[in-house]
Amino acid sequence: MALTSRRGFLKKAGLGTAVAATLPTPALSTAIRSAADDGIATNIADALAHPRTEASMPGLYPGTVVEAYDAQAVQDGVIDEERATAMLARSMRELTGAPDVTQAWLRFVQPGDRIGLKVNPVAGKLLSTSPSLVRAVIAQLEAAGIPRDSIVLWDRREFQLHDAGFTTEEFPGIRIRGTECKDSEGSFRDANGRLYSEDRIDKEWYYWADCEDSYDEETLPYMVNEGKHSYFSSIVTKEVDKIINLPILKNAGSSVTLCMKNLAYGAVTNTARLHKPLWAETCAQVPCFPPLRDKVVLNIVDGLIGCYHGGPGANPQFILPYHRLLVGSDPVAVDRIGLSIVEAMRMEKKVQDKPSPRARGFLELAESYELGVADINRIHHTRIDLS
């Protein structure tokens, strides 16, 4: 498969000259309406008012997903790093049509870029983005001319990164940063009682939603602030030029927590208030803001080991090797394929009888914001078996 240009793909997919022209279908209109029906206002209009750029989601390859499978990628619960590296390299070449893996990476990054790798360690070491895959990404970035000191491994909570194995010992030369952080004594606050995290948020950029929660003294450091604003991490707004998104293949109820959720809930503060009333909206709307929309160049779903039930937390009995990577620049399309894989596993394991339309509501909403393609029939899905 040769996918050498965005225009070429768009022609193939019959999407017209720009994915920006993708119009809401009736299903999308329903999704928008249902969000509005809940009556909770947000500042999504502010996000949409920012002009799109060449780099905006869905990036270079809208509606395209490469799925690499290798039945030997995980053996006895241990990831074969060499195979994972090969799966990534092959996926990159397949996605881009580039003659070699370095050329493939250079479609997305250039020397001089500051690259943020958004991993997901929230479920602990049992169900984190695997250090093996992250090492593979870093090695291929280095081969493309990105020095290690231009790479930042980041997420919400710095200590969770450490717990999941993302330490300076394991990743020498790579900066490891979390918005929420503690000092060497284990305190979230400095001598004046100020949260260290406050220095790692950017109040110029925020997601506002007309709902709020209050947090006690112990919870506030995990949320950074109360009120109706969720501020973007300055890691996103100031410390990186481009983001490579590395979620894990896992369920969240009958839906999934993949690219969109990893970005939305990983990049802003004060998220607890958003989970129940605005989960789908948050997943679709936060990535509409330019710090994410215009910086996320690539999504690599770590499906080497994932889960099909009990997620997004780690419930070991539902964790299994999927032996897969999903790669694409379009986070919505990647999530849609990921959802179908998780749904298939849930049905195989008899957790679920049939796909749940509600599970893809956030993707339809994201498509209405032109972040990518949610309709599985319009996604160009390439499967590679490297077993």
Add this chain to the structure above:
Amino acid sequence: MKYLLPLFLLIHSAVAFAGGPLVISRDLPGWTIEDPDFYNAKQLYGYINGGAELYLEYGFRNVTAQRCSKADHELQVDVYEMRSDEAAFGMFSILRGSCTGTVPGATWSCVRPEQILFARGKYLVSVVPYDRHRDTRDAAMRAAKALLARAGKTDFRPNELFRTGPLSPGLQTMKYLHGPLALQSALASWDDRFAGIERFAMEYSRFGKGKKETEAAIIRFRSRRDAERFLRQSGVPGALKAKGWFVGGDGTSALVKGGKTVYFLAGGRAKNLRTRIK
């Protein structure tokens, strides 16, 4: 005798922390047991982040987390105190999966190489051995047994029909679902039936194989209107006015008691079961 009460209080305080039972050093000789971390409902997002809502929907009080280690071996012990026995069982029923064994003495338990899970009273206990070494697995079981002994003696008691009645074949796979997130997580195919209904409590089981596969549920709704909506959305709207079982076109059947409790049957054995459930 006068020393017994202080002694009891001392021991009790050593093994119970903010209400939840703890693993103590005598449970795991030679292991290092770290001080427990404690999270209440407000703090749960700090501990399990995106997984918190389901616990909160069921009625979560607090979780006590302990890490136990010995050389390279490690255990994670989490004791969730829920609002009620039903809530603890409800979470257990969603999380248990298929099991290779049980915890001796526990009514509701599930043992797998990756995790020991049980519900006792209002506590849901998870013990995760981080490796498959025999010492670690043995320690995990010892910790589970110790916590079981400290977690009280009450257990969730399902409806009699599931315990000893005609629905008892479904007892071991029975789920207790309480609210939309639980439904989404464990029974998404019933989503349409519950559209617009926020609060309910359901004992549900699917049992039997092939043509005999049967779904059975006992659902308590908050209002007659919710029950009516469920029946309408399940294709058995006539059940609300029927004097006995109402059978829909596809064999789905419902029986309403007190206007707000619905007995529901579908599948291969529904006809037979209807004659035994009045």
